[in-house]
Amino acid sequence: MKNLLILFAFLGTLSLAACGGSDNNAMEEDTTATTETTEPAETTPPAMEEPGTIVDIASDNGNFTTLVAAVQAAELVETLKSNGPFTVFAPVDAAFEKLPAGTVAGLLNPESKEALTSILTYHVVSGEYTAKDVIDAINKNNGSFMIPTVQEGTLTATLENGKVVLTDKKGNKSTVVMTDVEASNGVIHAIDTVVMPG
Template sequence: MKKMIALLLLSTMAFGCKSSDMDKMADDANASMEAEANAAAEQAEADAKAAAEEAVKVDVVDTAISAGTFTTLVSALTAAELVEALKGEGPFTVFAPTDEAFAKLPEGTVEELLKAENKDQLVNILKFHVVPARVMAADVTTMEADTLAGTKVNVVVAEDGTVTYQGANVVKTDIDCTNGVIHVIDTVAMPPAEGQAAN
């Protein structure tokens, strides 16, 4: 009788251990499945976000138009007949003056530049704001860079990391576009006179 009771106790203990092990295995499996599901959901969300960002990305001209702060620049590009050129394959790095930057020019300057007889001068000024390459902020160093105007521009990176483009402060960087990148400047950069250095 005592042997039977002992055997029953041993069997119950063994069953209890197996049941506990099985429960632990089930919990581990559920946790693993939940972690995989969460990881898959996070990846799907990241992929969807990246796809959405890529879908709305447009060329440098349409990006400037949609920003709403470059209306004078866009008008100038239209008057200079440079819109189609800057909607091309590129890549272009555009140092784009804001409307406030154009407003700093002497009164009547913009109106004069937009006249048909001053088109060549306007084209030269606008091309001076474009570097024929994709240059992200992290890649900018103190240098004289080539521009579409055929002249060099003086780019300076200060010790505190601030950047100037022919003396204009770069106030926003890395607006990514399908055919290049836009950096925002607070002053219209004027190309050097013929025979003068960029600085």
Template sequence: MKKLLIAAVALLAVAVAPKAYAQKTVGGAVMSPAKNIVQNASGSKDHTTLVAAVKAAGLAPTLSAAGPYTVFAPTNEAFAKLPAGTVDNLMKPANKASLIKTLTYHVVPGKLSSTDLLTKVKEGKGKTELSTLSGGTITVMSQGTKLYLVDEKGGKSWITIDDVAQSNGIIHVVNTVLMPN
């Protein structure tokens, strides 16, 4: 009986323990859960456009702060899908407000793992809406265990790498830039 009770307590401890995230490689770099969002993204060769945009927008201090934040991080290929000239135009000092709005549309307060997102989708009967730092909303949906996001303009982006642990939150790599209204 005592062994059964010990086994039950151990199982309960595992069930309620915070999720441990395995280190992941993104853009050829091992992401360290001891580093913040900006530090890790700066090491990814797949996120050079995102990092340059974050710095141009003046958002590096925010995304280096305690958070926690959930970031849906578009790859260089995602930015390349935008119409020609869009990224260059957004990076101009005169368009800083639009750049900030676009980037903060990819950030949600709190730390939402893929399991958290799937749970919210199931509870929402197939979808859930997340409020972004820009003040907009992103709809999260699933196809099996694969998650995708729908922006306010109806664009769709898949999460290609999930649960990349950061000291100040979590990153989910996405294959398309999300566009706010």
């Protein structure tokens, strides 16, 4: 009798285990079914952000703080934020530091606005010219390309040791040290010396 009770107890345990196993399988099947029928979420690739205007790019770059201050003093911000397109040969801060002591401070005074505007617009060209465009123009024009500026003067572009060099009306030279910084309304090329209109 005792053996019979033990047998019933053992069979009962097996029966519970079988039911539990069946329930677990059902849950697994449900999970699998859910996984199989759920469609993956669609992901949209992030939109390419359009670059800011020439003024925005220069303002965000720590190498052009003096240039940005000069553009603001000359009230050329709105002009350089307009549709353009423009090519700007932008002097880096170190370029302004090469000028005689007191020159920058003097140019930033309100009474020097006309002279400052003339200098700044001498660095701006109407139209967008990449580094390749400038180099191609130099090569097609026997090694020297005259670039008309917004100031109505000209810069002479040549190649020296593989780099584009700009020569101003006074014969001062400036080397392009960074090229093709794209803006929504043109392109910026950084130069290491401030060029003068005359």
